[in-house]
Amino acid sequence: MWKRDNKAGQEPLSPERVAYLQARNRRRWAIRLCRIFILISLIALWEILARIGVIDSFIMSQPSRILKTLTNLKNNGLLKHLGVTCFETLTGFSLGVILGNLVALILWWSDFLSKVAEPYLVVLNALPKVALGPVIIIWAGAGMQAIIVMALAISLIVTVLEMLSGFLSTDPELIKMARTFRATRYQTFTKIIFPSNLHTLFNSLKINIGLSLVGVIAGEFLVSKAGLGYLIVYGGQVFQMDLVMTSVLILAVVAALLYWGVTKLERLVLNAVSHTKV
Amino acid sequence: MRELLKLQDVSLTYQAENGEVHALDSISFTAQEGEMIGIVGPSGCGKSTLLSVIAGLEPATRGTVLLGGEPVNGVSEKIGYMLQKDNLLNWRTIRSNVLLGLEIRKMLTKENVEYVENLLETYGLAEFADKYPPQLSGGMRQRAALIRTLATKPDLLLLDEAFSALDYQTRLTVTDDVLSILRREKKTALIVTHDIPESISMSDRIIVLSDRPARVKSIHKMEFPPRPGQSYALPLERRNTPAFGQYFNLIWKELDVHVETR
Numbered sequence: 001m002w003k004r005d006n007k008a009g010q011e012p013l014s015p016e017r018v019a020y021l022q023a024r025n026r027r028r029w030a031i032r033l034c035r036i037f038i039l040i041s042l043i044a045l046w047e048i049l050a051r052i053g054v055i056d057s058f059i060m061s062q063p064s065r066i067l068k069t070l071t072n073l074k075n076n077g078l079l080k081h082l083g084v085t086c087f088e089t090l091t092g093f094s095l096g097v098i099l100g101n102l103v104a105l106i107l108w109w110s111d112f113l114s115k116v117a118e119p120y121l122v123v124l125n126a127l128p129k130v131a132l133g134p135v136i137i138i139w140a141g142a143g144m145q146a147i148i149v150m151a152l153a154i155s156l157i158v159t160v161l162e163m164l165s166g167f168l169s170t171d172p173e174l175i176k177m178a179r180t181f182r183a184t185r186y187q188t189f190t191k192i193i194f195p196s197n198l199h200t201l202f203n204s205l206k207i208n209i210g211l212s213l214v215g216v217i218a219g220e221f222l223v224s225k226a227g228l229g230y231l232i233v234y235g236g237q238v239f240q241m242d243l244v245m246t247s248v249l250i251l252a253v254v255a256a257l258l259y260w261g262v263t264k265l266e267r268l269v270l271n272a273v274s275h276t277k278v
Numbered sequence: 279m280r281e282l283l284k285l286q287d288v289s290l291t292y293q294a295e296n297g298e299v300h301a302l303d304s305i306s307f308t309a310q311e312g313e314m315i316g317i318v319g320p321s322g323c324g325k326s327t328l329l330s331v332i333a334g335l336e337p338a339t340r341g342t343v344l345l346g347g348e349p350v351n352g353v354s355e356k357i358g359y360m361l362q363k364d365n366l367l368n369w370r371t372i373r374s375n376v377l378l379g380l381e382i383r384k385m386l387t388k389e390n391v392e393y394v395e396n397l398l399e400t401y402g403l404a405e406f407a408d409k410y411p412p413q414l415s416g417g418m419r420q421r422a423a424l425i426r427t428l429a430t431k432p433d434l435l436l437l438d439e440a441f442s443a444l445d446y447q448t449r450l451t452v453t454d455d456v457l458s459i460l461r462r463e464k465k466t467a468l469i470v471t472h473d474i475p476e477s478i479s480m481s482d483r484i485i486v487l488s489d490r491p492a493r494v495k496s497i498h499k500m501e502f503p504p505r506p507g508q509s510y511a512l513p514l515e516r517r518n519t520p521a522f523g524q525y526f527n528l529i530w531k532e533l534d535v536h537v538e539t540r
Contacts, residue, residue: 177365
């Protein structure tokens with residue numbers, strides 16, 4: 001047991017402890033400042049180089065023009081494009097997670113099926129799902145469905161493989177313990193296997209939220225009337241690098257926010273089911 | 279005393295990738311109600327397999343296991359199993375952990391829950407009931423695992439190296455602890471361990487098994503002066519008697535012969 005850092009009213013910290021805490025805080029701030037500094041200087045450098053004409057802002061765009069495009073876009077349906085992409089990503093992601101877990105459950109249930117499915121899973125996992133794009137468009141129809149299916153296709157197999165390997169590597173002693181109480185296979189799954197794989201689940205969520213976004217953008221490149229992927233392709237076609245760059249930047253923010261959302265959810269859930277802080 | 283468990287010529291052969299493995303070879307013995315039976319044998323001789331067969335986790339190839347006169351088919355409700363690790367689920371509170379067996383068997387009646395609450399109270403875990411396993415010491419966790427096993431009111435307890443994951447000092451106190459609980463609750467137990475002193479300190483009789491395939495080599499009765507007013511002596515008390523060392527030599531020789539002839 002170690003002494004917790006004191007809240008109000010507890011014994012005072014030793015000078016060594018104070019020094020340690022100060023050093024730690026200083027380091028944290030230094031890291032934070034450096035990150036911000038790098039970002040600002042890169043943007044500034046980009047702007048300056050474009051202004052003095054070292055780089056061609058027609059090809060490379062430039063921060064001030066991106067800002068202008070952004071305000072333009074705000075009055076021109078940015079929210080709609082953003083909404084479409086987010087909707088498609090979250091739908092594909094959720095479907096991928098639910099279906100992936102279901103398939104993993106079935107394969108865990110039947111060792112025979114999982115052995116049979118193994119080579120198929122390996123090949124499907126290695127296959128670049130984007131190659132299926134044209135097939136998906138023809139099968140699902142040219143529109144949002146195709147994009148969602150694309151996001152699903154990219155995240156599904158990874159989820160199945162990740163969850164299945166998690167399920168199968170559950171501590172056999174825990175399973176034996178449940179068996180001594182005559183647990184059915186279903187009870188073993190709900191009471192032992194699934195709860196002990198929450199970490200696996202969230203790891204796969206973290207991977208999948210990014211993969212779903214990849215699927216959605218790839219889908220939007222191929223077939224779409226709206227969305228960030230559509231803006232990027234459109235901007236490229238009409239040679240408007242400002243629009244392309246702006247969309248890419250927005251996409252980066254969206255990706256970061258989605259990932260952050262998953263980690264936030266992870267923290268919430270894991271704290272709710274166990275006291276162990278993550 | 280009534281005969282609770284009877285093994286008749288129990289043999290087990292299982293098929294592995296690279297051949298047949300003879301694990302148990304016509305094992306026969308009986309256990310009376312309230313008796314503590316120690317099972318010792320060279321490592322890997324099939325002690326745990328024997329418990330799995332008695333518990334009904336694995337079917338015997340030949341022979342029968344009778345529990346209270348009835349043959350064991352499939353996992354028996356009358357048996358409680360304690361494994362080496364406490365296997366408490368980290369995402370459940372201690373209370374919810376000790377109720378797991380009842381929950382799985384759909385026996386969460388008011389009466390049973392009360393019984394468990396009493397056990398928690400009696401054995402000093404009541405104030406930790408809402409804590410999570412990682413917040414408890416190894417000894418307390420093992421006690422919680424025992425209560426989880428007792429919760430389903432088994433007639434026979436199987437302890438499979440139940441203490442070997444604990445450090446030596448904790449282990450001495452926990453064996454004392456567990457044995458006094460088992461004696462007080464008047465349980466019958468089979469105690470598998472590779473630790474001879476532990477076996478002597480806990481058992482009424484010790485069954486020595488041979489190397490694989492396991493056969494019953496000999497059965498020894500452990501007699502110690504009981505504690506005043508009781509019919510038994512606790513492990514730590516037994517360890518302090520002169521008979522303890524003699525029993526140790528006896529069992530040690532039984533096991534040793536085998537190592538030499540190998």
